[in-house]
Amino acid sequence: xxxxxxxxxxxxxxxxxxxxxxxxxxxxxxxxxxxxxxxxxxxxxxxxxxxxxxxxxxxxxxxxxxxxxxxxxxxxxxxxxxxxxxxxxxxxxxxxxxxxxxxxxxxxxxxxxxxxxxxxxxxxxxxxxxxxxxxxxxxxxxxxxxxxxxxxxxxxxxxxxxxxxxxxxxxxxxxxxxxxxxxxxxxxxxxxxxxxxxxxxxxxxxxxxxxxxxxxxxxxxxxxxxxxxxxxxxxxxxxxxxxxxxxxxxxxxxxxxxxxxxxxxxxxxxxxxxxxxxxxxxxxxxxxxxxxxxxxxxxxxxxxxxxxxxxxxxxxxxxxxxxxxxxxxxxxxxxxxxxxxxxxxxxxx
Amino acid sequence: xxxxxxxxxxxxxxxxxxxxxxxxxxxxxxxxxxxxxxxxxxxxxxxxxxxxxxxxxxxxxxxxxxxxxxxxxxxxxxxxxxxxxxxxxxxxxxxxxxxxxxx
Numbered sequence: 009x010x011x012x013x014x015x016x017x018x019x020x021x022x023x024x025x026x027x028x029x030x031x032x033x034x035x036x037x038x039x040x041x042x043x044x045x046x047x048x049x050x051x052x053x054x055x056x057x058x059x060x061x062x063x064x065x066x067x068x069x070x071x072x073x074x075x076x077x078x079x080x081x082x083x084x085x086x087x088x089x090x091x092x093x094x095x096x097x098x099x100x101x102x103x104x105x106x107x108x109x110x111x112x113x114x115x116x117x118x119x120x121x122x123x124x125x126x127x128x129x130x131x132x133x134x135x136x137x138x139x140x141x142x143x144x145x146x147x148x149x150x151x152x153x154x155x156x157x158x159x160x161x162x163x164x165x166x167x168x169x170x171x172x173x174x175x176x177x178x179x180x181x182x183x184x185x186x187x188x189x190x191x192x193x194x195x196x197x198x199x200x201x202x203x204x205x206x207x208x209x210x211x212x213x214x215x216x217x218x219x220x221x222x223x224x225x226x227x228x229x230x231x232x233x234x235x236x237x238x239x240x241x242x243x244x245x246x247x248x249x250x251x252x253x254x255x256x257x258x259x260x261x262x263x264x265x266x267x268x269x270x271x272x273x274x275x276x277x278x279x280x281x282x283x284x285x286x287x288x289x290x291x292x293x294x295x296x297x298x299x300x301x302x303x304x305x306x307x308x309x310x311x312x313x314x315x316x317x318x319x320x321x322x323x324x325x326x327x328x329x330x331x332x333x334x335x336x337x338x339x340x341x342x343x344x345x346x347x348x349x350x351x352x353x354x355x356x357x
Numbered sequence: 358x359x360x361x362x363x364x365x366x367x368x369x370x371x372x373x374x375x376x377x378x379x380x381x382x383x384x385x386x387x388x389x390x391x392x393x394x395x396x397x398x399x400x401x402x403x404x405x406x407x408x409x410x411x412x413x414x415x416x417x418x419x420x421x422x423x424x425x426x427x428x429x430x431x432x433x434x435x436x437x438x439x440x441x442x443x444x445x446x447x448x449x450x451x452x453x454x455x456x457x458x459x460x
Contacts, residue, residue: 244458
């Protein structure tokens with residue numbers, strides 16, 4: 009078991025890194041019923057670091073398959089470090105980084121919000137084998153769980169000290185018809201198109217029109233103002249009375265399900281900030297194009313939450329579970345160029 | 358006999374409005390837009406019909422319109438200058454019941 013030198017990541021410089029386990033270590037630990045018992049948000053190790061380079065040299069395929077099954081139910085993120093040498097390992101890991109240093113952004117967020125991190129990777133593992141409709145349902149439950157969690161409560165307590173008002177446009181979503189094309193515009197430029205209840209309902213109504221009128225060949229969705237969308241409206245966060253009701257609201261106005269059903273006729277045109285729901289919703293569409301100034305980010309973990317606008321389905325379908333976990337655990341921005349390379353978008357305009 | 362079938366597309370004789378019938382259980386009724394009866398897609402408007410200024414509040418794309426009884430419901434798929442009515446009584450926009458944020 010090799011010990012890793014500590015990168016002094018910002019904020020939590022004193023938290024020691026977990027040991028970097030080798031494949032031999034993990035094979036041995038998996039043989040013991042208590043071998044990984046301290047890997048949990050509530051115990052000593054909030055994530056598992058696994059050196060996967062050269063894995064094939066150390067263990068047979070059968071042993072690796074057993075390890076993968078064990079890791080898949082581990083209640084914390086499994087971070088693979090190095091180039092994956094064998095595909096058997098892949099099923100058991102949640103995210104892959106090149107070096108331990110590359111893992112520090114993830115580790116900082118996991119250390120601060122271990123419940124959110126655990127729930128996220130469990131959800132992504134689970135959704136990998138599910139039909140997308142089912143995945144959306146489970147995502148809402150997982151999100152509800154975190155909405156009731158201590159991590160989100162702490163963030164809300166700090167956020168309540170500030171309250172802002174923004175100038176509102178008449179209608180949160182503008183709809184125009186041009187022949188057989190529907191143009192849907194997110195229209196809260198004063199709030200950088202934050203995904204409020206009003207915006208959600210406007211988008212839901214516009215998509216119902218697309219569904220009803222089969223003569224509409226496609227709909228193009230864009231955002232008015234300085235960016236496409238900064239995601240969930242922080243002014244509305246913590247507003248819902250209880251998490252069971254929150255789940256019921258999502259089930260009753262499920263924009264994700266509509267986007268999923270209508271995806272083939274949808275094109276999203278993105279510019280500048282696409283944060284949280286601002287990239288989760290576009291990722292459902294058959295075609296996503298972005299201006300070269302676009303960036304994407306999934307910052308929910310920093311609030312003790314996970315992407316809850318369908319992203320654990322839509323983004324994972326486009327870029328896979330591991331890269332989705334990387335985005336959501338690191339909360340890092342990626343550029344349009346990276347998004348294109350990963351397949352999160354289809355073209356840069 | 359009810360001439361309006363759910364799913365049917367109707368268009369205004371006097372403006373650009375087009376609707377899809379969502380529900381029509383009101384029995385004998387004449388649907389109009391801008392004061393003139395709505396036409397089935399293939400029908401041609403009679404010469405000389407014009408928009409009635411008293412029925413010119415306009416229609417909104419993507420909005421559902423309904424009567425008080427709720428027995429009629431139309432979805433506007435193309436907006437226009439006329440307003441929708443059933444037997445001369447204006448239909449009202451039917452919004453989805455508001456739900457709060459789920460955050």
